Amino acid sequence: MLFKNVLGLEHIKNHLVTTAETGRVAHAQLFVGPEGSGVLPMAIAYAQYLLCGNTDGENDGDNLVCNTKCNSLTHPDLHFAFPVSNSDKIKSHAVSDHYLEEWRQFVKEQPYGNLFDWYRHIGIEKKQGQIGVDEAQDGQIGVDEAQDMVKKLSLKSYEGGYKILIVWMAEKMNVSAANKLLKLIEEPPDKTILLLLAEDEEQIINTIRSRCQILNFPPLAEQAITDALLLKGVIQTEALTIALEANGNFNKALDLLNKDSEDLVFERWFVQWVRSAFKAKGNKGAVQELILWSDEVAKTGREVQKKFLNYCLTMMRQALLLNYSATELVHVKIHMEGFDLNKFAPFVHENNILDIVKELEQAIFHVERNGNSKLIFTDLSIKLTRLLHAKAA
Secondary structure, three states: OOOOOOOOOOHHHHHHHHHHHHHOOOEEEEEEEOOOOHHHHHHHHHHHHHHHOOOOOOOOHHHHHHHHHOOOOOOOOOEEOOOOOOOOOOOOOOOHHHHHHHHHHHHOEEEOOOOHHHHHHHHOOOOOOOOEEOOOOOOOOOHHHHHHHHHHHHOOOOOOOOEEEEEOHHHHHEEEEOOOOHHHHHOOOOOOEEEEEEEOHHHHHHHOOOOEEEEEOOOOOOOHHHHHHHHHHOOOOHHHHHHHHHHHOHHHHHHHHHHOOOHHHHHHHHHHHHHHHOOOOOOOEEEEEEHHHHHHHHHOHHHHHHHHHHHHHHHHHHHHHHHHHOOOHHHOOOOOOOOOHHHHHHHOOOOOOOHHHHHHHHHHHHHHHOOOOOHHHHHHHHHHHHHHHOOOO
């Protein structure tokens, strides 16, 4: 993937090209950016630049061969690690190499895709993947992903140049994998580059963060998303509307374009939830609705549950901004008929927003740690009922 195929972010492209041209390439780099900002395509383009040299796409000889290998993600000196789990295909000891073909297809089709898109692509959407030591059900230790990474990078490069490892969603490394990667960062083999990609750097252990050169990616500019949609044949007005609602997330923009956004499901759940919560005060029938709603959400995978709770956090914050007339900062849109965010906004205010955010974040914490989903969402629903009925100052 060439830099010219990565949307926007010209200042980051210029920075990366400069480091390559001047030979100031840090051996451990951490790219941090929100979903849909282009961290993965940028990392692949950077790796291609380091492996194949300066190219504008018009290649000949060895350069053409090198770029072809990088474009197909089959270059022998370009390695990947990403979250995986056991599946129908891999019954035990799953590691990244088992899913390389699926990974190449995923990157080709959805380079801006998110973690749930990847899980869905390999059929583990109801599980929580990780980068680390896989333990089989019989208690035997399986293949160690981190040890596999160390082994790959300790070998001499095939083509005499850099060896590059891209670790996608690096925050999904377990403690064992992180500690082994730390040793690799502290004692890197010659001409080895580690590119760690993350959405939340706070989830990466501090000893790794402190040893990486960190590059922060902003959300994509509306114009960059609009231009990309126009190239896909979207009319100007629709492209502008989608770019505004996408809020810097090109993956979301594509989902909205294809009407395949999980946010549309989350929107239905959210509207159903708050409506039942409003009715539930002193109404036993509505309490039963909340319990049934909790059952529905609890039946989904944990990644879906976490994404929904983060969606709720966004909606509550946007409602607060609407309530205090900061309309220029509001980007979300409710597509369901009969629900007006402007009418909901007055119920989210200074007297309850902190508690609402606290309860949602605690629910995310408990879901991540495999708590009972039905209990988590039932408890959250009852608390939301009380909080939405709190009076503003």
